[in-house]
Amino acid sequence: MEISNFIKTIMEEDLKSGKHDKIITRFPPEPNAFLHIGHARAIVTNFELAKCFNGETILRFDDTNPAKEEKRFIDAIINDIKWLGYTPSKITFGSDYFDKDYEYAVELIKQGIAYVDDLTKDEIKEYRGTLDTPGKESPYRNRSVSENLKLFEEMKNGLYEEGSKTLRVKIDMSSSNMNMRDPAIYRIIKKPHAHTGDKWNIYPLYDYAHPLQDAIEHVTHSLCSLEYVEHRPLYDWVIDNTHPESIPRQIEFGRLNIEGTILSKRYLKELVDLKLVTDYDDPRMPTLVGLKRKGFTPESIKEFILSTGLSRINSEIPFSSLDHYLMDDLKLKTVRRMAVLNPLKVTITNYPEGEVEELDFVNNLENEELGSRKITFSRHLYIEKEDFIEVKPNNKYKRLSLGAEVRLMGSYFIKANEVIKDENGEVIEVLATYDKNTLSGSGFNERKPQGTIQYVDASTCKKATFRLFDSLIDPSVSEDAPLSERFNKNSMTEVVGFVENAYDGTPELKSQLMRNGYYSNDYDSTQDNIIINRTVSLKQSFK
Ligand code: ATP
Numbered sequence: 001m002e003i004s005n006f007i008k009t010i011m012e013e014d015l016k017s018g019k020h021d022k023i024i025t026r027f028p029p030e031p032n033a034f035l036h037i038g039h040a041r042a043i044v045t046n047f048e049l050a051k052c053f054n055g056e057t058i059l060r061f062d063d064t065n066p067a068k069e070e071k072r073f074i075d076a077i078i079n080d081i082k083w084l085g086y087t088p089s090k091i092t093f094g095s096d097y098f099d100k101d102y103e104y105a106v107e108l109i110k111q112g113i114a115y116v117d118d119l120t121k122d123e124i125k126e127y128r129g130t131l132d133t134p135g136k137e138s139p140y141r142n143r144s145v146s147e148n149l150k151l152f153e154e155m156k157n158g159l160y161e162e163g164s165k166t167l168r169v170k171i172d173m174s175s176s177n178m179n180m181r182d183p184a185i186y187r188i189i190k191k192p193h194a195h196t197g198d199k200w201n202i203y204p205l206y207d208y209a210h211p212l213q214d215a216i217e218h219v220t221h222s223l224c225s226l227e228y229v230e231h232r233p234l235y236d237w238v239i240d241n242t243h244p245e246s247i248p249r250q251i252e253f254g255r256l257n258i259e260g261t262i263l264s265k266r267y268l269k270e271l272v273d274l275k276l277v278t279d280y281d282d283p284r285m286p287t288l289v290g291l292k293r294k295g296f297t298p299e300s301i302k303e304f305i306l307s308t309g310l311s312r313i314n315s316e317i318p319f320s321s322l323d324h325y326l327m328d329d330l331k332l333k334t335v336r337r338m339a340v341l342n343p344l345k346v347t348i349t350n351y352p353e354g355e356v357e358e359l360d361f362v363n364n365l366e367n368e369e370l371g372s373r374k375i376t377f378s379r380h381l382y383i384e385k386e387d388f389i390e391v392k393p394n395n396k397y398k399r400l401s402l403g404a405e406v407r408l409m410g411s412y413f414i415k416a417n418e419v420i421k422d423e424n425g426e427v428i429e430v431l432a433t434y435d436k437n438t439l440s441g442s443g444f445n446e447r448k449p450q451g452t453i454q455y456v457d458a459s460t461c462k463k464a465t466f467r468l469f470d471s472l473i474d475p476s477v478s479e480d481a482p483l484s485e486r487f488n489k490n491s492m493t494e495v496v497g498f499v500e501n502a503y504d505g506t507p508e509l510k511s512q513l514m515r516n517g518y519y520s521n522d523y524d525s526t527q528d529n530i531i532i533n534r535t536v537s538l539k540q541s542f543k
C-alpha cells in the first residue's frame with residue numbers, strides 16, 4: 001500500500017517549485033511515556049513521506065521540559081521505531097539546542113520584541129483576557145532593551161525564583177488567537193535536566209523551541225496533529241522574527257483514535273500506575289509494545305495505518321480493522337495448529353486402548369513451504385465443548401451431534417453414539433466410533449460428514465494457558481467516569497486447554513489455531529508452561 005495524501009501533494013509541489021531540494025521530516029515524541037498506535041500514524045506518515053522523495057526523517061526527543069524524561073522511555077521509543085522498520089537519519093534532543101534557543105531569545109530582546117515580565121502566573125492569566133474580551137498589556141511590557149537583557153541573563157543565572165519572571169514576546173494582546181497574546185517563551189525552572197545537568201535555570205516553552213528545532217535541523221515539513229492548528233501563527237511568528245537560514249512549514253493532520261481504547265499517554269500511565277494492567281506491554285494496551293506482545297506484526301500495523309489514510313479530521317476507527325491486516329499478514333506466514341480451549345473428552349470405543357498412530361499434516365495448506373508434521377491419533381481425544389450438541393438444532397448444524405458423523409480434521413470420520421453426564425446433567429464425555437476407511441487423503445467419498453472439527457489426542461497433547469482479550473475500556477460506562485470504572489474488568493480471561501503434540505511453546509512464536517484464530521506465545525511462555533495470547537479471533541467469521 002502506498003501513501004497518498006494532501007501532505008504528499010504539498011511536498012511534490014515544493015520540490016517542483018525548487019522551494020526545497022530535499023524533504024526532511026521529524027518525529028518529535030516527548031520521552032515521558034511509551035508510544036501507542038496513535039503515534040504510529042505520526043511515525044508512518046513522517047517516515048513514508050520522506051521515503052517517497054528519498055528524503056530523511058529525524059527522531060527528535062522533545063525534552064524541553066526537564067521534569068518528565070526517563071531513560072526507559074527513550075530506549076522504548078527508539079526500539080518501537082526500529083520495530084516498525086524505520087531508521088531515523090539521526091537521533092537528536094530538543095535540549096541540544098538550548099544555547100541557540102537562548103541566543104535567538106537575546107536577539108528578540110535586542111529587536112525590542114521580547115520582554116521580561118514580572119507578572120505572576122495568575123496575573124498573566126487575568127491580563128490575557130478571554131475569547132470575547134481583548135487582553136491588557138503588562139505594565140512591564142515597555143522595559144528598555146538593556147534592562148530586559150540584564151534581567152534575562154539574571155534569570156538564566158538563577159537569581160530569581162520559579163514563577164517570578166517569564167520572557168514574553170510582544171505580539172498582540174487583542175489578537176483573536178489567544179496564543180498570540182504575548183506568549184511566554186521562557187520560564188524559570190530550577191530543576192536539573194537529564195542532558196544539560198544544572199546548566200540552565202530557564203527553559204524554553206514548546207511553541208518557541210519547536211519551530212527553532214525544526215529550523216536548526218533543516219526540517220522542511222513539520223507534521224503534527226490537529227490540535228496545533230491554533231499554534232501555527234505563533235510557529236510562523238517565531239520563524240519570521242528569528243530569521244533562521246532554513247524555513248520549516250507546519251502542517252497538521254487528523255489524530256487517529258481507536259474504538260474501545262484510549263490513546264492518551266496520561267491514561268495509559270494511569271492504567272499502569274493503578275495496576276489495572278501489568279505494565280505498558282500488557283497485551284491489552286494500545287501501546288506498540290502491548291500490541292507486539294499480543295501478537296501484532298509491524299507490517300500489519302503499518303498497513304493498517306496506511307489504510308486509514310490521512311486527512312485533516314480526527315478519525316475513530318474500530319479495532320477490528322487492525323485485526324484484518326494481521327490476518328492478511330500472517331495467513332501465509334504462520335503454521336496452522338490444532339488446539340482445544342474448552343476440552344470435551346471423546347472416547348473412540350472401537351479404537352484399541354494403548355494404540356497410537358501418526359498421521360501426516362501439512363503446516364499450512366496454502367503455503368507448502370512451511371512443511372509438515374505428524375499428529376497422533378488414539379482412543380482418547382479432546383474436542384472443543386462447543387463443537388458438540390446432543391440433538392442438532394437444524395440441518396445447517398455442522399458439528400458433532402448424537403447419531404451424526406463429522407470428520408476430525410485431517411483424520412477420520414467419527415460418529416457420536418452416547419454421552420456421559422455429570423450430576424448436573426452436563427455432558428462430560430462423548431462415546432464415539434470411528435470408520436478406519438475414511439482417513440483424510442484416502443479418497444473415501446461414499447458418505448459426506450456433517451462437518452469438520454479440530455481435536456487433540458489426549459495421549460500426546462500439551463496443556464496450555466490461553467489468554468483471551470476484550471476491549472480495554474468498557475463501552476457501557478460513561479466517558480466521564482474515572483478510569484478505574486471505565487476499565488473493562490473482563491478485558492482478559494484465562495482458560496486452560498490443550499494444544500496438539502507438535503505445538504512449539506517458544507515465546508513470540510505465532511500460529512493460526514484452526515477454526516479459532518491467530519495466536520502468539522507470550523514472553524513468559526516456555527515448553528513446559530505454554531502461555532498463548534489470542535491476537536485475533538476468527539470466531540465471527542466461522543459462526
Ligand atoms: P498525548 O496526547 O497522549 O500525551 P502527545 O501527542 O502529547 O500524546 P507526543 O510525544 O508529543 O505525544 O507525540 C509525538 C507526536 O505524535 C506528535 O507529533 C503528535 O501529534 C503525534 N501523535 C500523538 N498521538 C497521536 C494520534 N492519536 N494520532 C496521530 N498522531 C498522534
Ligand code: MG
Pocket residue numbers: 030
Ligand atoms: Mg505532545
